Amino acid sequence: MAMSGVKVEEEVKTSLLSFKKDKKRFIAVQIADDEKTFCLDKELNCESKELPQDVDEDLEKEDYNAFRSKLKTCQKPHLVHYKVRSKKGDKYTDKIVTMNWCLDKFNVKAKMLHSSSEKAIKTSVDMGNDVSINIRDEDDCPYEEVLNTVLKKK
Template identity: 25%
Template structure:
C-alpha cells in the first residue's frame, strides 16, 4: 500500500551528508504536518548510541539514518548505515499505517540495514550490532 507521501530532496541531501560526507552522526525524518511529504526533523553531528536511543519521541513515529560504529567478529572497527523505523505502540492507528506505508519509499531513497523499533529496548546496541553482523555475511 502506497501512502502517496513524497520523500523530499532535503531528505536525499541529508542522507548523503551522513553516508558520503560523514557530516552528521544521524539524521531524523518525519511526516510533515500536512501529511504530504517526509521531511528532515533533526541533524546531529555528534552523539552516543544512548543519546540516539533517547532522541525518539514516545508519541510519534520517525525514521532515522544512523552512522553505526561497531567491531566485527574479528575485533576490527567497522561502520554501517542503519535505517531505524521508529513506531511506538502508543501512537494512533492512522499514524502507524501512514508510517508503515511511507517506509518503502524512504528505504529506496535511504538504503541501509533496517531496524524496526517500537520501544527503546528494541534499540539495544548489541542486538543491532548482531543484526548488522548477520546481514554482512
C-alpha cells in the same frame, strides 16, 4: 511518491545522500505535520555527533543510548539511519542501520501513514543500508542487540 500520497522532498533526498558520505552518526526523517511530505527532524538531527576516529565500544554505546533517549521524546514515527562503526583487523567499517521507529503507543492513523509511506524513502534514495530494524516499543533494540545484528551481517 508513496501509495499514501506522501512525497519525498529534494531536501530530504539530498540530506540522505550526503549522510552516506559524511561523518555524522545519524539522520532522522518523519512525515511532516501536513501529512503530504517527508521532512528532516531538525531538532533531533542537530544532536547528531561526529563519528570518532577509533572504535571505542563504551563511547559507541554511550552515543547510542543518548540518541535513543532523544528518540523516545518523539511523538510520531521516524525513519532513522544510524551508523555503527566496527573494526575488523586494521580496517574500520561503518554500517548503516535503518531503524523504523513506530511505537505501539502512537495513534493508529500515524502508524498506518508511516508504514504505507516508508517505502517511498527507501526507493527514492539507495542508502545501501546493511541492517533494518523495526522498533515498536521504547525498550526494544538496546545497543548490544544492534551491534550483534550488525556483526552478523558482515
